[in-house]
Amino acid sequence: GAVVSQHPSWVICKSGTSVKIECRSLDFQATTMFWYRQFPKQSLMLMATSNEGSKATYEQGVEKDKFLINHASLTLSTLTVTSAHPEDSSFYICSSPWGLDGYTFGSGTRLTVV
Amino acid sequence: LAKTTQPISMDSYEGQEVNITCSHNNIATNDYITWYQQFPSQGPRFIIQGYKTKVTNEVASLFIPADRKSSTLSLPRVSLSDTAVYYCLVGGPEDSSYKLIFGSGTRLLVRP
Numbered sequence: 001g002a003v004v005s006q007h008p009s010w011v012i013c014k015s016g017t018s019v020k021i022e023c024r025s026l027d028f029q030a031t032t033m034f035w036y037r038q039f040p041k042q043s044l045m046l047m048a049t050s051n052e053g054s055k056a057t058y059e060q061g062v063e064k065d066k067f068l069i070n071h072a073s074l075t076l077s078t079l080t081v082t083s084a085h086p087e088d089s090s091f092y093i094c095s096s097p098w099g100l101d102g103y104t105f106g107s108g109t110r111l112t113v114v
Numbered sequence: 115l116a117k118t119t120q121p122i123s124m125d126s127y128e129g130q131e132v133n134i135t136c137s138h139n140n141i142a143t144n145d146y147i148t149w150y151q152q153f154p155s156q157g158p159r160f161i162i163q164g165y166k167t168k169v170t171n172e173v174a175s176l177f178i179p180a181d182r183k184s185s186t187l188s189l190p191r192v193s194l195s196d197t198a199v200y201y202c203l204v205g206g207p208e209d210s211s212y213k214l215i216f217g218s219g220t221r222l223l224v225r226p
Contacts, residue, residue: 006157035213043201044158044216093157095214102148102203103214105157 002028002098006106009095013084013113021079021109023094030096035069038091050077056076084113118202121219132189134220136202140185145204147178147185152219161200162187167205189222197224 012017014083018020027083030052036044040106048064050056050071081088089104094106119137127133138147146165150158162169164176164185175188189196199219205212 004157036216045220046213046215049213087167091155095157097212102146102160102163105159108155108157110155 002026002096004030004094004096004104004106006109008095008109009107010110011112012097012109015085018080018082019084019095019111021081021092021111023077023079023106025075025094025096027066028098029074030077031074031077031099034066035077035079036093038093038108046092047079055101059104071079075103081111082110087111089113118204118217120200120202120217120220122218123223125223125225126192127225128193129191131223132192132196132224134189134202134222135184135185135198137184137204138164138204141182141204147173147176147182147184148203148205150201150203151185152201154191158201192222192224194224194226197222 005024005026007022008028010018011019013067033048034049037047038044046059047067048056048058048063048067048069052071056069066082068082071077089112091108091110093108117207144169146163148163149161150213151161152158162174162176164178166178169176200217201216203214
């Protein structure tokens with residue numbers, strides 16, 4: 001089946017620094033990648049949709065200048081959290097559509113901003 | 115986008131059958147129903163998908179009535195490792211522009 005490899009699994013950064021999260025499709029071409037954020041004990045919240053070769057589409061209330069998304073190739077999409085603050089601490093997950101099984105998800109990245 | 119409603123939580127014991135029902139009154143003609151499982155600090159994992167009637171795979175069954183306004187995920191003989199959050203989503207799997215919008219999910223706790 002389709003696999004999306006997400007790295008890093010966890011990261012701790014200082015407030016004010018930037019962090020990049022990568023999602024790679026290993027055995028298929030990911031034309032579209034969805035990025036989610038999940039706070040403890042809550043559901044996944046869609047942040048943005050990226051399409052290869054075009055600008056990402058952000059959901060209402062998500063700051064596009066803070067969460068930079070790049071989808072430069074069919075196998076790699078990245079999310080950069082710029083000038084991170086403690087309130088950005090969360091679990092970030094990527095997902096891509098795959099065949100008739102719906103969507104395949106990355107394993108998630110736990111971001112802690114101190 | 116069809117909105118889904120599920121019970122917030124359910125408790126069960128090892129070896130029992132668990133049925134989780136999801137309501138999706140506004141499901142569209144082309145929408146499929148898909149269930150995902152999520153363990154803590156992991157991405158969701160596909161369980162089963164269906165369009166109508168009944169679908170069964172090696173881990174679960176999915177029952178969908180004729181009006182398709184609800185669906186029931188059935189987990190036979192659950193074990194402790196089935197403790198997780200289960201999400202019901204509706205949409206078109208072949209439409210890559212379709213955004214998966216997650217509802218609250220059902221937190222299943224399996225007790226010894």
